[in-house]
Amino acid sequence: MPVLPELAAVLAAASARTRPEPPGGGQVLREAARSYWDRRGLHGAAGGIAAAPGAQPLLLALIGAHGGDVLMPRPCPAAWMPQARLLGRPAYHVPTPAECGGIPDPYALLETVRRVRAEGGRPKLLLLSVVDDPTATVAPPELVREACEAAVDEGLHIISDETWRDTVHRPRDTVLLSPAEMCPDDVTVIADLSGALVPAAWPVAVARFPDTPRAAVRHARTLDILTALGALVAGPVAHAAAHALGEPDSVRDRIRRAAALQTEVAAAAHRAVLGSGALARPPQAGRHLYADLGPLRSRLADLGVTDSMELEEYLTDRLGAPAPGGHRFGDELGALRVRLGTGPLLGATPQQQTESLAAAKPLELPHVARALDDFAAVFAELR
Numbered sequence: 001m002p003v004l005p006e007l008a009a010v011l012a013a014a015s016a017r018t019r020p021e022p023p024g025g026g027q028v029l030r031e032a033a034r035s036y037w038d039r040r041g042l043h044g045a046a047g048g049i050a051a052a053p054g055a056q057p058l059l060l061a062l063i064g065a066h067g068g069d070v071l072m073p074r075p076c077p078a079a080w081m082p083q084a085r086l087l088g089r090p091a092y093h094v095p096t097p098a099e100c101g102g103i104p105d106p107y108a109l110l111e112t113v114r115r116v117r118a119e120g121g122r123p124k125l126l127l128l129s130v131v132d133d134p135t136a137t138v139a140p141p142e143l144v145r146e147a148c149e150a151a152v153d154e155g156l157h158i159i160s161d162e163t164w165r166d167t168v169h170r171p172r173d174t175v176l177l178s179p180a181e182m183c184p185d186d187v188t189v190i191a192d193l194s195g196a197l198v199p200a201a202w203p204v205a206v207a208r209f210p211d212t213p214r215a216a217v218r219h220a221r222t223l224d225i226l227t228a229l230g231a232l233v234a235g236p237v238a239h240a241a242a243h244a245l246g247e248p249d250s251v252r253d254r255i256r257r258a259a260a261l262q263t264e265v266a267a268a269a270h271r272a273v274l275g276s277g278a279l280a281r282p283p284q285a286g287r288h289l290y291a292d293l294g295p296l297r298s299r300l301a302d303l304g305v306t307d308s309m310e311l312e313e314y315l316t317d318r319l320g321a322p323a324p325g326g327h328r329f330g331d332e333l334g335a336l337r338v339r340l341g342t343g344p345l346l347g348a349t350p351q352q353q354t355e356s357l358a359a360a361k362p363l364e365l366p367h368v369a370r371a372l373d374d375f376a377a378v379f380a381e382l383r
Contacts, residue, residue: 067122067124069116077129123154261362276382288341
């Protein structure tokens with residue numbers, strides 16, 4: 001999406017700031033993050049907030065601040081497993097239920113914990129995402145409750161990635177329950193602000209820690225790691241991020257318009273994928289969908305595509321846009337799964353993207369209709 005003019009002006013006004021933020025973010029940024037979560041029912045103090053220049057260094061610091069082995073759903077965001085491996089932490093995938101991604105199946109979680117412990121492991125940390133990347137699904141509240149209760153009963157601390165919570169396509173029809181609402185003492189929440197609030201080129205992410213003595217120790221360890229990494233938020237970016245976290249009318253309007261646009265475009269892309277005979281859960285949030293082309297295996301084999309690496313290469317070439325294979329998200333290499341971004345369908349230029357945002361019927365815009373036709377044609381060839 002084009003940069004929101006108001007945010008660009010705020011960043012420009014702060015461009016003379018030459019000093020980075022202190023480790024974990026300055027008072028203004030942390031207070032803005034506290035207020036942001038307070039409006040979502042997650043109450044706490046600014047002292048329990050930490051900020052970093054992007055989700056990856058922040059997650060690295062959080063994993064480093066916790067001991068033990070790491071568990072995460074399969075599939076999961078592409079950066080999660082590499083972060084654990086970089087720290088030398090044993091990490092294990094847990095299957096997700098049929099209805100959504102992002103949350104481990106509670107029974108599979110308990111079985112995985114039992115198995116890891118039987119093998120001498122020390123499972124201590126569970127990563128999950130209620131609004132999921134890569135599957136673009138929103139986990140039902142009852143599943144969130146069951147998975148979190150199972151994790152806490154087994155002594156796991158939960159890191160809930162809520163980067164995409166503000167991109168839910170139909171917010172009035174979707175019940176979103178944060179794990180921190182039901183297990184406030186056992187959940188750390190993180191959000192990469194480039195999910196919905198600021199451009200991806202302005203790296204900034206924030207974390208909200210529980211209000212407990214143990215969490216205060218982990219918060220301090222996290223700041224120590226961010227300091228050692230030199231992972232400090234740039235001053236102008238922090239100023240713009242704090243403004244966005246305040247959610248003025250222009251930011252709220254952009255979030256609403258973007259969600260409405262993605263509702264229509266992602267649904268159209270989903271129909272095209274299903275029309276080819278492939279499988280995909282209906283996208284409920286974000287800017288992508290996750291497709292399983294397993295039913296098209298014979299046709300793909302004729303084209304020389306037999307695994308997700310080859311599928312990634314084939315679809316990236318045919319679509320003219322990145323189409324990362326499921327192996328990047330923890331799925332097996334032999335599974336023909338792929339994440340398909342919907343951003344390229346909105347226009348190739350900032351002007352076209354702005355037109356898409358403003359249109360009452362975006363699917364009727366010539367550039368959107370043409371992009372969707374080209375997208376559908378690639379999948380129609382696989383029938």
